[in-house]
Amino acid sequence: MIVKMKFLSISGPRTDIDRMCQVYLSRHEMQLENAIAELKTTENLIPFAEVNPYREPLNKAEEFIGLLEDGKVEPDLTMDQDAMIGMIRDLNHQYLELTERRERLKKHAEELREKLNVLEPFRPLEVNLHDVMGYRYMRVRFGRINVDYYRRLEKYLYEDLKAVFLEGVRNENYVYGCYFVANTDAGKTDAIFHSLHFEKIPLSKEYIGTPAQACESLQQDIEHDGEQIESVDRAIAELIQSHAAQLLGAQRRLEELANNFDVRKMAARMEDDENKEDYYIICGWMGEDDVEAFLKETEKDDKVLVVVEEDREKYFGEPPTKLENPRFFKPFEMFIQMYGMPAHNEMDPTIFVALTYTFIFGAMFGDLGQGFCLFAIGGILYLPKKINLAGIISVAGLFSMLFGVLYGSVFGFEDVIPALWLHPVSAMTNLPFIGQLNTVFVVAIAFGMGLNLLVMIFQIVNAFRAHDTENAWFSNNGVAGLLFYGFLVLTIVLYMTGHKVPGNIMLAVFLGIPILIFLFKEPLANLVKRNHKKIEGGKVMFLVQGFFELFETLLSYFSNTLSYVRIGAFAVSHAAIMEVVLMLAGAQEGTPNWIVLVIGNIVVCGLEGLVVGIQVLRLEYYEMFSRFYKGSGREFKPFNSHKKR
Incomplete structure (x- = not known):
């Protein structure tokens, strides 16, 4: 069902806007419209230019709540506005101090890791780093050299080199180590190593002991920093957890205050120079029941003036669409929203789609x-x-169970319970002119014909609501189309059941006249509306175009009806696939393989259920909705929709 909307304007002293929103407006769902854009006839309107003071503390509260541990905590709703903001400010100050300390520790630990990574390749060297860095008559160079160049050094130059190279860690690419050279030979030796692409790696003079001892010291410092970081994290968690109830209460209250304050974004100000007062104006759409309750609540409040625009939808655009259906059908509103919301003068197809x-x-x-x-x-x-798709699957499962009883099928077994109606694979029907045909196919086509007639009636209702004469009377889905298709269905049913079909005169009247109406629907609509409009492109072009449109219309009747054959096809294929599963499981031999049977049922239930769900949705959208539903409405979005969460 579509809730009937009314447009209303709310005004009062500018200083009273927060009280009005909190006391009255927050209790009702209202879609706000831009007051300056909507109230074009009102002069001296200016926008609000105020920054929302509740957004920043609300964002902080939500940030802190995201750090809370799982567990149910009752929110503390006893704090007033100033106490909430003060609590969040103090908590944020303590939180920032702790996070700053944690970042310093992380930065220091990262620096230590970088030093450790640099020193690690020299761990095997048995030298005192502090001592070798202070040699007076000898120089030491730490670095790495490519493996290939190191082999050349060993093979050709090592004997003539007046230096000693100590090897550290070797990997597939480099050899890490250091060489000692006297001051007098340092220049020549450095040049040789430079020619071999030796990369110097500077080490700090602060290290004490061997590289292995220095690495152990660095590792201990890193572990100590890690412990300090964990301690700070625990302090942060304890700090936030100790304020859990206050934060949850503050979030709820600040969310209300922030959303109420945001009403100013859509509101307008109006200055009264004579009385030197400033007024606010809020306008938007509200459901009839909400309007009635809102007027009753504000009737004795002198500071709140409410004006309901009864005829606004006739002159200032379409109202938004709010769907209100019983709880059982509520999940199926998802399909309507996917296709498009109904306009305010369209019927709500939710219940029809659900069924x-x-x-x-x-x-x-x-x-x-x-x-x-x-x-x-x-x-x-x-x-x-409350996942809508899950609700749809659950209800669809009920109907699968119903038809499972009618088909006599339980996990593919057709001999466990008797079929109350038929077995889809074996049931056949004799039809005149056609011969034997699967019964489910016949029923599916008959069901499709019935649905086509029903959606044509829906189209006629929608067209009359929209005052669309052409589509109501003369279109292929209007009254003319209903007569044509209905008579055609009646004729087919009479013929297939062995009854006498209508005579040639009735066929000519009920089939021929609607065809002529389809062809000349535009001139007929103009005649009814007394709109003397000339035919564009001339009469010949009109007839040629009309012929092809008529051919397309007749073809659509045929293809649309045959589309429902897929109902029977999937019913038969499901039974056939389950026969294959049972055969693979060896069920026909007496003792089935239960593992194969369970896996087969899971695969069929998952994959075929998904395919069937998509195919049924295709029937809804392309075979039914295309005949009666436009979905051109806009969704109703109240400013306080957060309360639904």
């Missing part, structure tokens, strides 16, 4: 056992989380 979708799904996927699995899994996901 047809689940019924067709059950017919295509009829199995008592697998249907129960869908029902149970969907229900388990929907009840706590």
Whole structure:
């Protein structure tokens, strides 16, 4: 059902806007419109230019709540506005001090890791770093050399080199180490090593002992910093947890205050020079019941003036659409939102979609056992989380169970329970002119014909609501189309059941006249509206174009009806696939392989259930919605929609 909307304007002293929002407006759902853009006839309107003072503390509160440990804590709602903001400010000050300390520790630990990474390749060297760095008559160079160049050094130059090279760590690319050379030979030796692409790695003079001892000292310092970081993290967690109740209460209250303050974004100010007062104006859409309750609440408040614009939708655009359906059908609103919200003068197809979708799904996927699995899994996901798709799957599972009883199918077994109706694979029907045809196909086509007639009636209702004469009377989905298709269906049903079909005169009247109406629907609509409009492009072009459109219309009737064959096709294919699963599991031999049977049912239930769900949605959108539904409305979005969460 679509809630009827009314447009209203709310005004009062500028200083009273927060009280009005908190006391009255926050209790009702209202979609705000830009007052300056909407109230074009009102002069001297200016926007609010105030920064929301509650957003920053609210963001901080949400940040702190994100750090809370899992666990139910009752929010503290006793604090006033100043106490909440003061608490968050003090908490943030302590939090920043701790996080700053943690960052300093992390930075120091990272510096130590970098030093350790530099020193690690020299760990095997048995030299005192502090001593060798202070040699007076000898120089030491730490670094690395490519493995290939080191081999050359060993093979050709080592004997003539007046230096000693101590090797540290060697990997596939480099040899790390250091060489000692006397001051007098340092220049020549450095040049040789430079020619061999020796890369110097400077080490700090602060190290004490051997590289291995220095690495151990660095590792201990890193571990100590890690312990300090963990200590700070615990302090932060304890600090936040000690204020959990206050933070949750502050978040709830600040969220209300922030959203109420944001009303100013859509509101306007109006200055009264004579009385030297400043007023606010808020306008937007509200449901009829909310309007009635809102007027009753504010009728004795002198500071709040409410004006309801009864005829606003006729002159200033379309109202938003708010759907309100019983809880059982609520999840199916998701399909409507995916296609497009109905306009305010369209019918809400939610209940129709819920009934047809689940019924067709059950017919295509009829199995008592697998249907129960869908029902149970969907229900388990929907009840706590309110996931719409899970709710749809659960309801669809109920209809799968229903058709499973009608088909006599339980996890593919057709001999456990008797079929109350038929077995899809084996049931056949004799039809005149056609011969034997699967019964489910016949029923599916008949069901599709009935649905086509029903959606045509919906289209006529929608067209009359929109005062669309052409589509109501003369279109292929209007009254003319209903007569044509209805008579055609009646004729086919009479012929297939062995009854006498209508005579040639009736066929000519009920089939010929609607065809002519389809062809000349535009001139006929102009005639009814008394709109003497000339035919664009001339009469010949009009007839040629009309002929092709007529051919397309007749073809769409045929293809649209045949599309429903897929209902029977999937019902038969599901039964056939389960026969294959049972055959692979060896069920026909007496003792089935239960592992194969379970896996087969899971695969069929998952994959085929997904395919059937998509195919039914295709039938809804392309075969039904295309005949009666536009979905051109806009969704109702109240400013205080956060309260629904």
